[in-house]
Amino acid sequence: MVPSVEEVSSSLVREYLSRKGLKRTIACMEEEHPRTEASINNRSELRQILSIEDLYRKNKLQNNPLKTLLEVIVKHLIEQVKNEKIVSSDGVSSRRAQTSSMDNAPAGEEDSTPASVPSKQTRSRLDITATFPTSQATNASLVPENDRKSSNNRTGFRGPDLGVQKDHPVMDSLQDNKSLIQKEPEKNTSTSETTQRSRTNRIRRGILAGPVPQESNRKRNSRKVSQPLLRREEANRPTQDGRLVTGFHRGSLQGSRSEISSADCVREGREALSVSQRTQSENSFERVRLNMVTTTKAKTRPSAADLDASAMVLDDIEDYDDDLRELCDAPLRGTLPEHSLAGHPMDQRTATELKTLLLGSSLNCFNIEWRNQGFTFSDTHDLRYGIVQRKGGPCGVLASVQAFVLKKLLFESTESCTVGLQRLRPSNSIRRKCLVLALAEILWRAGEEKQATVAINSGRNQFIPARPYRSEGVLEKITCLTVENLKDLELILEQHVEQFETGMLGCMLLAVSAVLSRSIQKVQEDMDVPTTTLIGAHGYCTQELVNLLLCGRAVSNVFDNDMELDSGNGNMTLLKGIKGHCDVGLLSLFEHYNICKVGAYLKTPRYPIWVVCSESHFSVLFGLQRELLTNEGGGTEFDLYYFDGLANQQEEIRLTVSVGRLTQSSQDVDTDLTPPLELCIRTRWKDAFVSWNDTEPIL
Incomplete structure (x- = not known):
């Protein structure tokens, strides 16, 4: 599937922020613009999509190579613009020198010009060649003068056997005019005489032509169809004197043309170049992605209500289409509460301690039963309240959550119309709400009703794993959101409930959230033996983990209060x-x-x-x-x-x-x-x- 421009752009920004170490900015971006299944998480794949493998290799050979792909692209574009300015400046100077020598030649000496200096007819053909592709320029030079004069009201030119070329691209005329566009800012300090002479030369070369009559609406509409590279609002945009701007084709026709100012030339040239570059870029995306097997789906464009005005800056609105222009003009509002931004990414030190506490070692990995288990409800009519377990292992977590869901459903539900057994047949929205409230109560109690931490899967690695930590793509992708209010906790869980309910890591995210809410140090202090793990042999839940979810403390026993045992020699063992x-x-x-x-x-x-x-x-x-x-x-x-x-x-x-x-x-x-x-x-x-x-x- 062809990636969208939005996904590629977001991936470029994420790669830049990650390589620059801007962790807070990344966390904010993940909240406001989260990743989707279509997100590009591999730098190599991103380079292939952008077709910048050669640029990347050249950058690596530099003494001080750039770290990010965005910088590599920007550097290449800057150098390309500088080179084009130098080449175009030399070309314009050469042509102006030739034109000036011919204009100043005495009368009667035109027929005796040297072979190195082109005649007027030759200059006309050279201008056509510079404006159109080689084949078209050759055809244009073979057209009789009378035929060219009779084509005043046409949008193309007639070749000997090709007929009218109505789909002549604007970019062909821009190639030679680019030197003029880039050279004009350097002449701002010149005298009025030089400006007038430059204008006269441009008229002679065919850049500026005489006025054309007003076109009918029918012809105006057909012209918009025949010139796909012209923007819709520019194809029939009137000038200050009411004439219609239809583009400019240097030296292509000897008939009448509408007068276009240099400012219009600059603006239209830039817009046409932008459209062409964008089209070529999107085509390159298609060529690369068609050869890659993927099952991802592109994320749809967000609505105006989902965008945050503080995070949106448009430098040049004319580079965007009309839909985006309307989108930018619409009133914007944020959809995420401010507390949802107070997240911090998982670091390797915390991940190592979590793995040691849960599994006994940072080199161990979660088994498939834990990785594939979420809190998915049953579809059986009489058991709609029940959470289904796929395989054995995390049953202690599932049973604990099931118990609190039943508590919310049977004894704390506000649905007055249901009583008794009717409450055991909840709707999808009610049982999801009960799940959110149950998770919130478990985590709030683990945080001693003072604060709680929610572990969310961000979809990408938050740190680069290094020994002795063994990476498996779970804890490395977690972002932690800490709140100090029960209502805020419920709001965050409601926003991310799909990760717990339908996601594959629901049980793991809850176990990690409960440990972080309690804190790793306090969980170790709760247990009789601090080295005890929360996940035992064969992936089974230990009593400590179940007690943490039920009571908020990871104690090792189920009797009331603490108990002291005499270990002999005056040593006392405390059982909690x-x-x-x-x-x-x-x-x-x-x-x-x-x-x-x-x-x-x-x-x-x-x-x-x-x-x-x-x-x-x-x-x-x-x-x-x-x-x-x-x-x-x-x-x-x-x-x-x-x-x-x-x-x-x-x-x-x-x-x-x-x-x-x-x-x-x-x-x-x-x-x-x-x-x-x-x-x-x-x-x-x-x-x-x-x-x-x-x-x-x-x-």
């Missing part, structure tokens, strides 16, 4: 636990096997929602009424709902729990045939009988 009641609780199968003890802070949360740890996997158990937390006496019966995002669940699982009704015969049943979920429930409600209500029990 849960400090207070949590909004969302936790039940563990390990407690059934007497491996750990879940405290009351997690068993009795503020809302009837529990993350269930069973068989090294995390899932969610929840109820619809908060009353079940207080009515716990014998004979109590209530319903609980179970969701496992990894089980490819296709139907709603409703469990009826009867407290104290477990018979002795049921207890004598082989525990190998007892679903682990029932064992987890009985750690919370002793002797509870669980009915699966015609649903196949999960073993």
